[in-house]
Amino acid sequence: MDFELSSEQKDVQRAATEFARGEFDPDLVLELDESGTFPDSLWRKAAQLGFIGIHYPEAFGGQGLGLFENLLVIEAFCRADSGVGSALSTVDLGSEILLKFGSLEQKERFLTPLTKGEARLGVAFAESEDGRDLTVLSAMAEKRTDEYSLRGKKRFVLNAPLANAFLTLCQEPKEGWITLIVERQRDGIEIHPIEKMGLRMIPFGDLFFKEACVPLSSRVGEEGQGLAHVNHHHHVMALRSAAQSLGTAQGAFDRAMQHAKQREQFGRKLSQFQVIRHKLADMAVRIEGARWLTYKSAIEFDRGRMHPGSLLMAQLEAGRRLIGVVDEALQIFGGYGYTAEQAIEHYFRDAWAIGVDLGTEEEQKDAIAEILLGPDTTRK
Amino acid sequence: MLFELNDEQRAFQKRVREIYEREVSPLVEEYERKEAFPVQLFPILGAEHLLCLRCPKKYGGPGLDKVSECITVEELNRICVGIGASVMVQGGLATDPILHFGSEELKQNYLSPAVRGEKIGAFALTEPDAGSDASGIRTTAVREGEGFRINGSKTFITNGTICDFATVASYTDPTKRGTGINLFIVERDDPGFSVTKKLKKLGNHSSDTAELAFEDCYVPKERMLGDRIGGGLGQLEETLKSGRITYGARSTGVGQAAFEATLSFVKGNRRHGQALGKSQAIRFILAEMAMMLETTRYMTYRGAWLFDQGLASMKDASIVKLFCSESVQAIVQKAMAIQKSAGLMTDNPVQRFLRDGRLSKIPEGTSEIQHLVIASFLGL
Numbered sequence: 001m002d003f004e005l006s007s008e009q010k011d012v013q014r015a016a017t018e019f020a021r022g023e024f025d026p027d028l029v030l031e032l033d034e035s036g037t038f039p040d041s042l043w044r045k046a047a048q049l050g051f052i053g054i055h056y057p058e059a060f061g062g063q064g065l066g067l068f069e070n071l072l073v074i075e076a077f078c079r080a081d082s083g084v085g086s087a088l089s090t091v092d093l094g095s096e097i098l099l100k101f102g103s104l105e106q107k108e109r110f111l112t113p114l115t116k117g118e119a120r121l122g123v124a125f126a127e128s129e130d131g132r133d134l135t136v137l138s139a140m141a142e143k144r145t146d147e148y149s150l151r152g153k154k155r156f157v158l159n160a161p162l163a164n165a166f167l168t169l170c171q172e173p174k175e176g177w178i179t180l181i182v183e184r185q186r187d188g189i190e191i192h193p194i195e196k197m198g199l200r201m202i203p204f205g206d207l208f209f210k211e212a213c214v215p216l217s218s219r220v221g222e223e224g225q226g227l228a229h230v231n232h233h234h235h236v237m238a239l240r241s242a243a244q245s246l247g248t249a250q251g252a253f254d255r256a257m258q259h260a261k262q263r264e265q266f267g268r269k270l271s272q273f274q275v276i277r278h279k280l281a282d283m284a285v286r287i288e289g290a291r292w293l294t295y296k297s298a299i300e301f302d303r304g305r306m307h308p309g310s311l312l313m314a315q316l317e318a319g320r321r322l323i324g325v326v327d328e329a330l331q332i333f334g335g336y337g338y339t340a341e342q343a344i345e346h347y348f349r350d351a352w353a354i355g356v357d358l359g360t361e362e363e364q365k366d367a368i369a370e371i372l373l374g375p376d377t378t379r380k
Numbered sequence: 381m382l383f384e385l386n387d388e389q390r391a392f393q394k395r396v397r398e399i400y401e402r403e404v405s406p407l408v409e410e411y412e413r414k415e416a417f418p419v420q421l422f423p424i425l426g427a428e429h430l431l432c433l434r435c436p437k438k439y440g441g442p443g444l445d446k447v448s449e450c451i452t453v454e455e456l457n458r459i460c461v462g463i464g465a466s467v468m469v470q471g472g473l474a475t476d477p478i479l480h481f482g483s484e485e486l487k488q489n490y491l492s493p494a495v496r497g498e499k500i501g502a503f504a505l506t507e508p509d510a511g512s513d514a515s516g517i518r519t520t521a522v523r524e525g526e527g528f529r530i531n532g533s534k535t536f537i538t539n540g541t542i543c544d545f546a547t548v549a550s551y552t553d554p555t556k557r558g559t560g561i562n563l564f565i566v567e568r569d570d571p572g573f574s575v576t577k578k579l580k581k582l583g584n585h586s587s588d589t590a591e592l593a594f595e596d597c598y599v600p601k602e603r604m605l606g607d608r609i610g611g612g613l614g615q616l617e618e619t620l621k622s623g624r625i626t627y628g629a630r631s632t633g634v635g636q637a638a639f640e641a642t643l644s645f646v647k648g649n650r651r652h653g654q655a656l657g658k659s660q661a662i663r664f665i666l667a668e669m670a671m672m673l674e675t676t677r678y679m680t681y682r683g684a685w686l687f688d689q690g691l692a693s694m695k696d697a698s699i700v701k702l703f704c705s706e707s708v709q710a711i712v713q714k715a716m717a718i719q720k721s722a723g724l725m726t727d728n729p730v731q732r733f734l735r736d737g738r739l740s741k742i743p744e745g746t747s748e749i750q751h752l753v754i755a756s757f758l759g760l
């Protein structure tokens with residue numbers, strides 16, 4: 001057992017932390033959140049410094065590091081700011097599918113620009129009101145001699161108005177469930193943006209495909225592989241969202257600590273009240289537990305021993321700890337925490353957006369229980 | 381013991397619900413977006429006798445009891461917590477001290493117009509450095525000729541930018557911590573009074589919250605509440621007690637709204653091929669929400685009934701506030717978690733219930749302060 005980061009990992013962590021502290025200006029952050037603007041210049045800078053796609057092979061613009069190093073960057077960014085950090089962490093959704101299943105040409109064409117800050121990627125899977133239910137798939141692709149023609153609707157797509165391409169799950173009568181890379185500028189794509197409560201810097205929307213045509217080379221991997229792609233995405237996202245949760249919780253904790261040490265009431269610092277001290281202790285325990293569950297699972301992943309149960313546990317634990325920690329941090333700020341002048345206000349909204357995006361606690365427990373107990377055969 | 385509303389109270393509840401649904405519901409989304417209170421509501425609610433419910437008929441009020449007031453608060457907060465905040469301050473903190481301690485002239489000049497909705501009131505106690513520790517306020521009122529000169533700043537003041545008058549707490553004798561305080565009525569147009577900032581907040585968007593400044597603001601001595609210098613915060617005892625019970629009704633109202641929204645969502649949606657209402661985990665959550673809601677409601681009305689009998693101690697009031705504002709968190713959080721991504725959308729009221737409901741743990745004594753108050757009654 002070794003619970004130390006390697007010196008290279010420490011370097012990554014330090015570099016990401018310094019970059020985020022130096023660049024995520026608090027006033028700029030509040031402005032971007034309020035106006036719902038993607039942090040364009042910060043994204044480009046982060047890419048120039050090699051933070052985007054740090055875990056891609058060098059051949060595709062990355063630094064050949066592991067997913068774990070990517071998580072360290074996400075955590076450091078979200079710690080500095082939940083909104084900017086999350087926006088920079090989700091510019092390459094779907095890259096994990098291309099990394100594992102994509103052709104050499106697809107990787108060169110779609111991954112490399114991500115690392116340069118020249119393109120963003122999104123995934124378009126779900127169709128129901130419920131962002132994750134994939135039991136209904138009505139997006140249909142029709143294979144013709146030199147192209148696929150796509151029609152259907154996808155809901156709650158992150159980066160919908162900004163991503164250059166979407167990995168889109170659809171059904172082809174002969175090929176079954178497949179994933180197509182659909183570039184945004186193709187004809188027949190409509191995007192309806194949706195305003196949301198949290199993570200307001202990340203645009204969000206519904207996609208409508210009306211006879212959108214993409215070349216045959218757009219299919220990722222094999223026929224009938226669509227569900228495997230979605231599962232892989234969910235596995236990687238379990239870890240990436242756990243890192244977002246961890247960083248956001250840590251950022252909320254940092255701010256609550258600082259406030260407790262500065263704010264005086266009844267002639268004492270808040271940090272001198274037993275109840276506040278215990279709240280902070282409790283928050284620290286929650287974050288620490290979620291952190292090691294996440295790190296363990298990420299290390300397993302990078303060593304090729306990915307364990308779905310462990311990923312799901314990390315995601316569930318980090319997600320629910322996040323909500324509790326941010327809520328308590330806001331409480332320590334009192335009335336100030338409720339005003340939008342304090343970052344903790346958007347941490348609260350962002351925490352919920354991070355937490356609910358990847359499924360409810362019930363669904364996560366269903367999945368963990370299935371791994372522990374096997375499928376629930378009584379359930380229809 | 382009788383734990384039900386009587387026929388008259390039920391008829392009253394039905395009537396106020398109809399009025400709020402007719403007059404308030406259509407305004408909610410627009411004013412939540414504008415982050416402003418719809419001031420046109422004041423004369424409308426005044427004409428319906430729905431401002432200052434407990435104000436005696438002598439001053440134009442309906443002269444109802446606390447139970448009736450809680451019925452109106454629950455119904456209004458079921459529709460909109462933000463609008464409910466402004467109306468609550470009008471009938472509570474801003475005018476209650478005038479009713480208890482104001483001269484006949486002050487009652488005629490401020491209370492009666494407030495009851496009719498012709499004047500809007502605010503209550504200014506909290507300061508940037510004095511929140512939970514209300515005795516720590518620094519605003520002073522120095523005797524000068526036939527009046528007082530007020531200097532200081534106040535924050536988190538509901539109705540701050542729209543008020544015609546504010547009931548302002550300031551030290552007349554700063555050497556007597558806690559007791560050397562008096563309440564004064566300051567008019568909007570009094571020289572030296574200004575609104576320095578309108579605050580943006582996590583929730584309660586349709587209520588107006590501001591920072592106020594008093595710079596050499598002169599008020600005639602007749603505008604002091606009570607006839608002795610150093611009335612102290614003790615003058616607020618009954619008002620705070622009443623306000624804490626009101627917070628129970630506010631929590632019940634938003635809890636009811638969140639519960640109704642969740643029930644209808646669960647009935648109308650399927651997940652992973654199964655009706656949501658058939659999931660055992662979801663049924664348990666709804667059962668728990670129903671239980672929290674019922675207990676919150678009974679706590680509130682029990683507190684109101686005790687208050688009407690003259691039996692409510694501050695301990696009783698703090699128990700109502702603490703229990704209800706904590707319980708409603710579980711309700712609004714579950715409501716959000718069940719809907720996932722759909723709940724995040726700005727046009728889904730569930731995210732508003734979460735943001736609005738979150739407030740209740742903070743004002744008029746945070747949850748931590750309520751613990752302190754309750755403990756102080758236990759003979760420890």
